[in-house]
Amino acid sequence: MKRQISIWKFIKRSIEENIPVMLLYVLESSGSSPGRQGFFMAVNANKEMEGSIGGGIMEHKFVEMAGEQLQEIRNKKQEIRNEKVAAQIKQQVHDKSAVKNQSGMICSGEQTILIYRIREKDILHIEKIIVSLEQNKNGTLHLSPQGILFEDALPVKDFEFNLKSEEDWNYTEKIGYKNHLYIIGGGHCALAFSKLMNTMDFYIHLFEDREGLNTMGANNYVHEKKVVKDYSELAQLIPPGENNYVVVMTFGYRTDDIAVRALISKSFKYFGLLGSKKKIEKMFTDYKEEGINEEALKRIHSPIGIQIKSETPEEIAVSIAAEIIKVKNIG
Numbered sequence: 001m002k003r004q005i006s007i008w009k010f011i012k013r014s015i016e017e018n019i020p021v022m023l024l025y026v027l028e029s030s031g032s033s034p035g036r037q038g039f040f041m042a043v044n045a046n047k048e049m050e051g052s053i054g055g056g057i058m059e060h061k062f063v064e065m066a067g068e069q070l071q072e073i074r075n076k077k078q079e080i081r082n083e084k085v086a087a088q089i090k091q092q093v094h095d096k097s098a099v100k101n102q103s104g105m106i107c108s109g110e111q112t113i114l115i116y117r118i119r120e121k122d123i124l125h126i127e128k129i130i131v132s133l134e135q136n137k138n139g140t141l142h143l144s145p146q147g148i149l150f151e152d153a154l155p156v157k158d159f160e161f162n163l164k165s166e167e168d169w170n171y172t173e174k175i176g177y178k179n180h181l182y183i184i185g186g187g188h189c190a191l192a193f194s195k196l197m198n199t200m201d202f203y204i205h206l207f208e209d210r211e212g213l214n215t216m217g218a219n220n221y222v223h224e225k226k227v228v229k230d231y232s233e234l235a236q237l238i239p240p241g242e243n244n245y246v247v248v249m250t251f252g253y254r255t256d257d258i259a260v261r262a263l264i265s266k267s268f269k270y271f272g273l274l275g276s277k278k279k280i281e282k283m284f285t286d287y288k289e290e291g292i293n294e295e296a297l298k299r300i301h302s303p304i305g306i307q308i309k310s311e312t313p314e315e316i317a318v319s320i321a322a323e324i325i326k327v328k329n330i331g
């Protein structure tokens with residue numbers, strides 16, 4: 001999220017300093033495209049830039065294209081506020097056998113990329129975007145031939161792109177954190193895991209039932225921390241949802257059991273339980289004997305993480321993060 005804020009602030013600064021600036025935005029992507037839908041960057045006439053649309057020769061080509069157009073604007077000494085809308089839609093095919101729109105890459109994906117010259121009138125909505133992101137709120141970004149628009153109301157879908165022609169198209173995106181990560185337990189593994197996940201697109205919640213835990217106090221990587229009297233409270237604190245990820249990593253069997261029982265009836269995008277194979281086998285055997293739905297148990301990733309024989313908290317964090325990324329991106 002910090003990266004997104006830095007891009008919008010860079011755009012705002014460029015306009016305020018009367019430096020022509022271009023927004024490059026991936027409106028749609030498929031296959032093995034290096035820049036996924038929602039990736040964006042900005043380039044100004046001083047050859048400064050922020051962000052990325054995927055890197056490689058394709059990005060270099062678009063940066064050069066944007067730079068040439070910006071120099072033309074600067075050479076003509078035209079005022080930004082008086083220029084007509086400049087929005088171009090470019091299709092890129094990452095296949096050298098493609099008849100047209102070859103990107104120069106061979107990864108077999110496709111992208112639809114917007115090149116849009118920012119205008120002074122866009123600043124109002126850009127400022128709203130910055131404020132919303134800094135406050136960790138969600139909202140809707142609209143891009144169209146008419147420019148940039150932001151509203152607080154949330155869209156139905158995270159991304160939506162409709163293209164009729166280069167003069168008639170609309171892109172909407174839910175901006176802000178799209179995914180919520182709920183970490184149950186504030187120990188050493190949670191600290192290492194939080195630090196790693198802080199760099200990704202997750203709003204992180206941390207729960208612990210021990211007052212004054214040093215690793216809980218040292219954890220400055222999460223967005224919210226809460227000490228609960230008992231992990232059974234999680235039933236009211238953590239909602240189900242396709243954008244919600246849950247990791248249980250408390251300090252022992254009893255507290256793991258309480259947390260799992262509080263959440264097992266809910267549906268999450270990801271539900272993982274840290275622990276030894278022996279511990280989890282016993283726990284699940286008890287659940288089955290009690291008549292707990294076996295399908296619900298199958299939804300729990302346990303033992304948690306990609307199996308890389310991790311031992312340290314940092315290695316365990318990498319293992320869990322890799323599994324969550326896989327679930328998020330592949331399903």
